[in-house]
Amino acid sequence: MTDLRLIRRDLARLLGVSTAIIPFASVQAQARRDTLVIGIDISDTITLDPVRQAQYTPPLTLATCYETLVTLVPGDYINPKPALATKWERTPSGNGWRFTLRPGVKFATGAVMTAEDVKFSFDRLINVHDQPQQYISSVDRVEIVDPHTIDLIMNEPKAPILSILCCPGYSIMEKVVLLQHGGVAGVEAKDTDKATTWLNGNSAGTGPYHLARWEQNSQIMQQRNQNYWRGQPVFERVIIRHLSDSAAQFLAVRRGDVQAAFNLIPEQIVALGGDANVRVDKLPSLDFVYMALTQNSAANPGLAKKEARQAIGYAIDYDGILGSLCGGAATRPAHFLPIGVNGSSEQVAKEVGFHQDLDKSRKLLQAAGVPDGFEFEIAYGNVAVAGVSYQVLAQKLQSDLGRVGIRAKLNPMDQVNLRTTYTQKKMAGGVLTFWNPPAVSNDLRASAVVQRVAKRVGWTAPPEMTALVRQASEEEDLAVAAKPWIEWQRQVVDQANHFMPFQPTYQIAVRNTLKNFPLTAAGWQLDIGEITLA
Amino acid sequence: MSRYILIRLLAACAMALLASLVVFLISNVVPGDPVLAQLGDIAASDPATVAMWRAKWGLDLPMWDRYGIFLVGLVHGDLGISIATRRPVLQDIVQYAPATVELATVAFLLSIAIGIPLGIAAPVRRDGWIDSVARAISLLGVSAPTFWLAFIMLAIFYGGLEWAPGPGRMDPIAFPPDGLTGLFLVDSLWHGDWESFWDSAAHLVLPSIVLAAATVGLITRTTRAALPTPTCWPAR
Numbered sequence: 001m002t003d004l005r006l007i008r009r010d011l012a013r014l015l016g017v018s019t020a021i022i023p024f025a026s027v028q029a030q031a032r033r034d035t036l037v038i039g040i041d042i043s044d045t046i047t048l049d050p051v052r053q054a055q056y057t058p059p060l061t062l063a064t065c066y067e068t069l070v071t072l073v074p075g076d077y078i079n080p081k082p083a084l085a086t087k088w089e090r091t092p093s094g095n096g097w098r099f100t101l102r103p104g105v106k107f108a109t110g111a112v113m114t115a116e117d118v119k120f121s122f123d124r125l126i127n128v129h130d131q132p133q134q135y136i137s138s139v140d141r142v143e144i145v146d147p148h149t150i151d152l153i154m155n156e157p158k159a160p161i162l163s164i165l166c167c168p169g170y171s172i173m174e175k176v177v178l179l180q181h182g183g184v185a186g187v188e189a190k191d192t193d194k195a196t197t198w199l200n201g202n203s204a205g206t207g208p209y210h211l212a213r214w215e216q217n218s219q220i221m222q223q224r225n226q227n228y229w230r231g232q233p234v235f236e237r238v239i240i241r242h243l244s245d246s247a248a249q250f251l252a253v254r255r256g257d258v259q260a261a262f263n264l265i266p267e268q269i270v271a272l273g274g275d276a277n278v279r280v281d282k283l284p285s286l287d288f289v290y291m292a293l294t295q296n297s298a299a300n301p302g303l304a305k306k307e308a309r310q311a312i313g314y315a316i317d318y319d320g321i322l323g324s325l326c327g328g329a330a331t332r333p334a335h336f337l338p339i340g341v342n343g344s345s346e347q348v349a350k351e352v353g354f355h356q357d358l359d360k361s362r363k364l365l366q367a368a369g370v371p372d373g374f375e376f377e378i379a380y381g382n383v384a385v386a387g388v389s390y391q392v393l394a395q396k397l398q399s400d401l402g403r404v405g406i407r408a409k410l411n412p413m414d415q416v417n418l419r420t421t422y423t424q425k426k427m428a429g430g431v432l433t434f435w436n437p438p439a440v441s442n443d444l445r446a447s448a449v450v451q452r453v454a455k456r457v458g459w460t461a462p463p464e465m466t467a468l469v470r471q472a473s474e475e476e477d478l479a480v481a482a483k484p485w486i487e488w489q490r491q492v493v494d495q496a497n498h499f500m501p502f503q504p505t506y507q508i509a510v511r512n513t514l515k516n517f518p519l520t521a522a523g524w525q526l527d528i529g530e531i532t533l534a
Numbered sequence: 535m536s537r538y539i540l541i542r543l544l545a546a547c548a549m550a551l552l553a554s555l556v557v558f559l560i561s562n563v564v565p566g567d568p569v570l571a572q573l574g575d576i577a578a579s580d581p582a583t584v585a586m587w588r589a590k591w592g593l594d595l596p597m598w599d600r601y602g603i604f605l606v607g608l609v610h611g612d613l614g615i616s617i618a619t620r621r622p623v624l625q626d627i628v629q630y631a632p633a634t635v636e637l638a639t640v641a642f643l644l645s646i647a648i649g650i651p652l653g654i655a656a657p658v659r660r661d662g663w664i665d666s667v668a669r670a671i672s673l674l675g676v677s678a679p680t681f682w683l684a685f686i687m688l689a690i691f692y693g694g695l696e697w698a699p700g701p702g703r704m705d706p707i708a709f710p711p712d713g714l715t716g717l718f719l720v721d722s723l724w725h726g727d728w729e730s731f732w733d734s735a736a737h738l739v740l741p742s743i744v745l746a747a748a749t750v751g752l753i754t755r756t757t758r759a760a761l762p763t764p765t766c767w768p769a770r
Contacts, residue, residue, distance in 0.1 A: 035707045046620050054574030131574035216619055216629070219706065241706045247685060248701050251693035257700050416566030423570045423578045435575075452579035 034236035036514075036531065039243040039258035043217055048203070049196040050171040051124060054131035056436060059168045061220050061240060063524035066171030066205030069099050069118070070162055072522040077286065077440045078342050078478055080162045084113065084172050084206065088162070096139075096153040097161065103148060106227040107174040108203070108210040115144040120175035120185050122152070127189035132169030135439060136161060158474040160443045167439035167523055177204040208233040208529030217242055233529055246387075253278055253509045260517065261509040262525070265387035266327040269507050281508045283519040284331060286338040287436040288503040289385055289393070291378065294427045295497060296458035302374030303429060307367040309496035313354035314361035315404045321396060321501050325388050330502040334489045336435075336445040338503050340521065342478050343442065343485025352490045354499065361404045373405025376429035379422075381415040385434045386504030393501060394432055425456050440522055442485060443473035449492055457497045465491055554608075558601050569593060572617050591617065632716025633703055640719075640738050641745035649750045653757025668754050675751030684744045691740060698740045704733045 044055040050062050070080040070088065085099040092098075105113040122142040126133055138159035143151045154161065164170070175183075181202075182194030203211035206229065209222035220240040224233050241258055243249045249261035250268045254275055264272075272278050293312065297304035322330050334353030337344035365371055378397060380390035391412060398408040411428075413421070422431045437444045446469045450461035465488070472484035492498065506525070510517045516532040519525065569587045570578045577583045588594045592603060607614055613623035648671075656668040691698040703718055704710060711730040713721025718734035721727075 031707050037706045046618070054577075131577055134574075134576045216621070216626075218702070237707070239706050241702070243701065245701075248688065251688065252700050255693065255696060255700065257706060414564075414566060416568070416571040417564070419578070420565060420567040420570050424567070448575070452576070455579075 031236075033533075035239060036235045036237070036528070037239045037241055037258045038260045038262070038526075038528075039241050039249040039252050040262040041244045042220065042240060042242045043244055045214075045216070045220070047196060047200055048211060048214060048220075049199040050169050050173070051128045051132055052130040052196055053169060054438065057525075059438075059524035060526060060528070061211070061222070062168035062171060063207070064209050064222055064238065064528040065203035065207045065211050066168055066173065067207050068166055068168065068170050068172065069101075070166050072163065072166045072440060072520070074283070074518050074520040074522070074527070077163075077340055077522055080166055083166075084118075091151050091153070095157050096151055098145065098149060098151050101148045101150070102229070105206050105229045107177070107206050108225045108227060109174060109177060110227045111174060111176065113172060113174075113206055114147050115150045116147075117175045118142065118150050118172055119144055120178065120183075121171065121173045123185035124173075124178070124183060124189055124193065124195075125170065127185060127187050128193050129190050132167070132438070135164055135167075135441075135444060136170070160441060160473050164439040164441050164444070169438060171205055174204040209235075209238050212237075228529075230529070234532055238528055250509070253511060256511060256513075259511045259514055260526075262506075263387075264507065264509055265384070266329065266507075269327070269329075269387075269509070272509055276512075278509050278511055281506075281510050281517050281519055282329065283506045283508075283521060284340060285386075285436075285504050285506050286340055286440060286521040286523075287386075287434065288333060288336070288338050289388075289432065289434050289501050290336070291397070291430050291432050291499045291501065292422070292427070292453065292457050293376075293430045293497050293499070294425075294457045296425075296427075299427060299458070300374075300376050300429050302368075302370060303376055305368040305370075306494075306496055307364045308370055308374065310354075310494075311361045311364035311368065311404060312401060312406060313493075313496055313499055314357045314364065315401050315406060316354065316397060316499060316501070317356050317400045318354070318501065319356070320400075321393070325393060325396060326386070326502055326504065329505040329507050330386070331505070333500050333503050335492050335498060335500060336449050337442055337485060337489060341440060341442055341445075343472070343482040344489070348486055348489065352486065352493055354493065356400075358404055365404060365406075371405075373407060375407040375409060377409045377411050378430045378432060379411040379413055379418055379427065380432035381418045382412050383415060386502075387507075388502075388504075390432050397432075397501075422456055425458070427456070436523075438523060442481075443469070446473070446485075446488060449498070454497070459495065459497055554605070555601070558604065562597055568617050591615075628716075632718075636717045636719060637738060637741055637745065641742040642749070644742050645746040645749040645753055648746065649753025650757050652750070653754040654761065656754070656758050657761050668758070671747075672751035672754050675747040675749070678747065680744060680748055683747055684741070687740050687744055699733075699736050703737055704730065705737075708733050 040057065040060070042057045045058050046055065047053050048058060048061060050066060053062065067084050069083060069085040071083040073081050082102070084102055084105060086102045087100040088097055090097060101113065101115060101118065107113060119142045122139070126139065126141070138154050138156040138161060140153045140155040143153055145151055152161070178195050181198035184193040201211065201214055208225055208228045208230070210225050211220070212223045213221040219242055222238040224236050243252060243258070246263050246265050246268060249258070249263055250271070252258040253261040256277070269280055272280055293303055293309055294300065295304055295309065302308055318332055322328065322332060331339050331346060332349055332353065333339050333344055334349040339346055339349065365373060378394050380394050383390060394410050398410060401408050418431065418433070421427055422433065450466050450469055454461045468484055468488050468491070472481050472488060475481035475484070506519055508517070508519060513534055514531055515534040516530060518527040518530045520527055569584055569591065573583065573587060585594070592600055604614070611624065615621065616623050616626055619626055652664070652668040652671065656665040659665055688701070692700050699705065708730065711718055711722040711725060711727050713724055715721055719731060722730035722734060
């Protein structure tokens with residue numbers, strides 16, 4: 001009889017029928033309370049070395065393991081706040097920024113952070129010369145003033161830098177630990193630095209949790225930093241679980257296997273409405289979907305005329321895209337400055353951006369000499385962004401444009417092919433794509449428009465416009481800077497090489513076991529160290 | 535006999551070479567540029583940076599030179615660095631292979647355990663309920679796409695009934711068992727770690743049923759066809 005009971009019990013275990021009767025269930029329950037599990041697609045994570053990362057999801061992990069001199073708090077993406085630096089000001093000679101370091105900050109190893117660590121971190125970043133360095137190419141070097149003060153010496157002293165430094169790519173790392181694992185900060189670092197391998201499974205930062213394990217395309221595990229300067233973090237462990245499928249995330253968050261799911265589609269968000277254990281937290285992102293349109297007459301003569309491109313801008317039903325396609329969980333900027341950054345608001349977008357006006361569109365087509373419209377191609381990837389597939393968006397654009405006689409030919413393609421087509425300036429017409437710059441910086445966005453993105457669409461930005469971007473970027477008084485930013489948006493909207501269908505709102509399913517769940521649009525999606533239990 | 539084996543082995547090598555050539559050619563004629571796909575936005579727009587990475591990965595060499603390098607590396611067990619993961623390809627295979635082997639083994643054993651008895655029982659009770667069940671399983675297994683069946687099973691037994699654990703090899707909060715093989719069942723048994731054993735076994739149930747479903751039908755039909763006709767069996 002005993003044997004039979006054992007067989008039944010073992011069979012039940014094997015089928016996973018009754019996890020509750022498993023003897024170690026109470027241990028598991030405790031572990032579950034001490035562990036935060038987040039379900040998210042992290043297939044783009046190829047490195048967790050801050051100085052080498054250029055992808056979308058790694059900042060979520062990096063911002064948990066590491067901290068930066070200054071940071072951005074959710075809701076305010078304009079004014080940097082103190083983090084590892086308590087104070088910053090111009091250097092006495094005006095050639096850079098002087099940072100006063102926070103005293104008593106310890107790394108996860110227990111060692112106290114000093115100016116040596118800050119200098120080493122920036123020297124390595126600059127000399128490894130990977131993507132994060134290219135966003136702060138205006139920084140020349142770091143000089144130590146005293147053990148608690150450093151100067152960031154710049155080759156372009158007026159270049160905007162503070163908001164970029166908030167990005168996890170500019171993390172402060174423990175010098176001694178990195179040296180032990182092949183880290184190099186000298187000019188030879190580009191070829192000789194070997195710390196990345198170690199940093200892909202460990203971390204050397206001051207953040208609330210430290211990296212304990214990374215299994216690519218599986219999960220990232222972080223452990224509590226016992227020496228965290230803000231006090232003991234809530235969880236013993238944080239697990240960022242790779243779930244590429246939104247349906248799997250949906251089932252997992254309902255079941256409680258993950259406490260938050262990041263990649264749900266609008267239908268799943270609606271379906272969660274009836275679940276008392278799960279809520280949907282929303283936050284307007286600073287990401288955006290856009291359509292770039294070439295003006296290269298060899299690619300499409302119809303698009304060479306500005307009026308013809310403007311006609312496209314006035315034919316699109318933006319409200320329909322926001323309402324029907326995005327389910328209301330989106331907004332729309334005028335151009336590459338998303339709603340929420342300096343000089344961009346819904347009011348500005350209304351005043352400066354395109355809006356649907358079919359009569360005006362038809363008149364512009366007449367002015368362009370193509371009253372019966374013209375044909376052009378829209379290329380896009382076979383993927384979705386914020387739950388909206390590019391295919392559906394392209395079909396909506398095709399339908400809208402057809403009302404004024406513009407015939408859009410849809411060309412779905414693999415993402416790699418799309419990127420090649422766009423980057424190599426081989427576009428036959430339009431390209432639908434998405435951008436999320438690594439740092440909240442108007443300069444990064446606007447410079448991209450007038451430089452590399454301009455080249456891709458066959459446009460040479462006039463010197464006055466480049467000067468306008470520079471003027472706005474270098475203005476330290478944000479209220480003053482807002483005016484040239486608005487004027488810049490007005491000019492690039494008129495140029496009509498880019499159209500902005502929507503700027504998505506993050507919709508994250510969160511179990512009610514979590515109380516504070518501070519989402520951020522600053523680039524790392526969530527301040528994991530600030531999460532609290534209900 | 536040895537001559538036959540030698541010929542077959544040579545033919546297998548030739549086929550493998552041909553297959554590698556076809557795969558290599560396909561990867562070269564697709565329009566996507568692997569360098570641009572991997573670089574960040576600024577780097578991808580800088581011709582000098584793109585050229586540097588192209589040279590670093592050997593993509594600036596003529597195609598046949600690259601194929602030669604690939605073959606030489608293959609012979610020496612060097613499969614190169616994956617541009618998707620930036621790790622040695624061999625390391626990726628070593629990481630992912632145990633999970634595949636473990637699942638495939640369990641699924642294979644399951645399909646044998648179900649398929650052969652069903653194939654034997656069906657003709658014995660021709661047109662009886664066992665035969666009908668065997669036909670139904672065969673039909674479902676052969677005709678249902680694996681990805682569809684996987685999601686349906688997940689939705690019913692994980693999301694709906696909450697009988698089975700979710701995706702992954704173990705519970706997210708569990709630590710994988712230590713061991714050399716990477717096969718969680720074997721490693722956990724080796725260390726007497728029953729918690730990990732039951733956890734990983736439970737996570738194998740749904741995926742192995744889904745995978746087995748595709749082959750159970752085939753095995754059942756093959757076994758059924760291989761048996762003597764029902765007239766040879768004793769009358770009921």
